[in-house]
Amino acid sequence: MAVDRVIKSGFVSILGLPNAGKSSFLNAVINYELAITSRKPQTTRKNLKGIYNDENSQIVFVDTPGIHEVKNKLDDYMSKSISKSIDDIDLVAVIVDIMTYDTDNYYKIDKIISKVNAKKILLINKCDLIEYDEEELIKKIKSKFDDKVNFEKTFFISALKKKNIKNTIEFIKKELPDGNRFYSEDDLTDEPxxxxxxxxxxxxxxxxxxxxxxxxxxxxxxxxxxxxxxxxxxxxxxxxxxxxxxxxxxxxxxxxxxxxxxxxxxxxxxxxxxxxxxxxxxxxxxxxxxxxxxxxxxxxxxxxx
Ligand SMILES: Nc1nc2c(ncn2[C@@H]2O[C@H](COP(=O)(O)OP(=O)(O)OP(=O)(O)O)[C@@H](O)[C@H]2O)c(=O)[nH]1
Ligand SMILES: [Mg+2]
Missing domain, CATH: 3.30.300.20 (K homology (KH) domain)
Structure with a gap:
């Protein structure tokens, strides 16, 4: 009889402004083109779970719509989906686009993540596109968030070129509680x-x-x-x-x-x-x-x- 071995398992919400590369990151971690992506903002409209499995962990990543102003009931649905994604979450991964990090829109992210007790990590994405000074950029980007927001760790990644994704997963794994699998080991998603x-x-x-x-x-x-x-x-x-x-x-x-x-x-x-x-x-x-x-x-x- 198969016995459920204790592993590292939990839920990770992927948050960020539109077009930051959240869905691309989800696809990179599960190594499958599950979430749709595009150059146009607000591509993702509803939360989508992508399940990462290996022998000693199961991480359920939740891709979310980009945080944006509510102008109609669809936006309202998207905004509520984002809030829902942080209910009972084990970790939040905030994604920032290295090309467009210099905006005044961080208060929109602050508003959401200030409600979360779970640990947070910062993922600076699209690092394949430019040269950068890591220390300087971390300082600049962190200064844009509310002072109370604390990130456990920052990773410079490229979701598209799959750069630094393994290290990110390894770090997340260590942060998750001991537990069992929530889904079968073969499941990639629970989406119909x-x-x-x-x-x-x-x-x-x-x-x-x-x-x-x-x-x-x-x-x-x-x-x-x-x-x-x-x-x-x-x-x-x-x-x-x-x-x-x-x-x-x-x-x-x-x-x-x-x-x-x-x-x-x-x-x-x-x-x-x-x-x-x-x-x-x-x-x-x-x-x-x-x-x-x-x-x-x-x-x-x-x-x-
Ligand atoms: N060069 C480069 N492009 C990337 C990277 N990650 C994402 N992109 C591109 O950025 C665009 C937006 O990516 P998405 O993954 O759809 O972004 P998103 O944050 O899910 O966007 P919304 O769902 O609209 O909020 C797409 O054209 C991606 O191909 C990356 O690491 N490098
Ligand atoms: Mg998306």
Whole structure:
């Protein structure tokens, strides 16, 4: 009979401003492209768990939306998700982008982490992009946080190039309590497959559509069924806010939606390791980002937080 060995285990919340590289860090630690990333801010809309496993530890990393101003009910959902991520947390990893560290927005991070008793570490990310003086930069960045915020340790990392990720994990492990696994050793996440596929499709929208349009897009996967030939037939809906946006998403002679569909199909096939036939519909729902019921239908249900 298998006996649960005591290991180091716990939860780590990944916090930071939009675009700092939180989702890229999650992917780097679990060594799998689970979380969607993009150059556009507010790519992540809901908390996503990525589970790191080895023989003597299990670390559940929680990727969160970037901390930003609340302008509608979707923002409010995102903001509540961030607060939820620090409930009962064992450690907080605050990520700062080395290229944009010089902002006045640190008070937004302070507001969240001042409520946390758990230990905190500072991760200075995108270190592949420039030369820097470690001591000078640590001093500068720490001075931007509230005086009361104390970081146990600072790491200079590159989530993209996977630089210094191992050392960061080793440090986190030591900080976690003794315990058992919360999830099976083979689990990478507890997120439903349909939700991950919806996000993969939204990522293609973020890549291929300009300006504000992707921010007003939601995606739901309506059905997934394997055909006799073992191909996975997926039907999904892209929701946008205006007729004019629908026109742009479909594109002249349907070229844009075809492009989005091809990119998404390839990424989904990689994710589920199966051939995919993807059918995308585009519908308009004015103002969905401010409608509670629609938000819940599209995967952003405040009651689930
Ligand atoms: N050069 C470089 N780029 C990075 C690094 N980490 C992330 N990026 C890029 O920065 C952009 C934002 O990364 P994300 O991981 O989506 O950032 P995020 O903090 O999750 O963003 P939100 O979810 O919008 O808050 C993407 O284009 C990433 O490829 C890094 O270490 N080096
Ligand atoms: Mg993200």
């Amino acid at each position: 497959t349909k939700q991950i596929i919806a996000d993969i499709i939204r990522q293609q929208c973020l890549y291929k559509l300009e300006k504000e349009i992707p921010h007003g897009i939601a995606v739901i996967v309506e059905s997934m069924k394997k055909s006799k030939s073992k191909c996975m037939n997926i039907v999904a809906k892209i929701i946008c806010e205006r007729d004019s946006h629908k026109g742009i998403i479909i594109g002249k002679n349907g070229i844009m939606i075809k492009n989005i569909g091809t990119g998404a199909r390839i990424a989904i096939e990689r994710f589920i390791d199966n051939k995919v036939n993807l059918k995308l519909d585009v519908v308009v729902k004015n103002n969905w980002r401010d409608e509670k019921t629609l938000l819940a239908n599209y995967g952003y249900d405040g009651k689930e937080l």
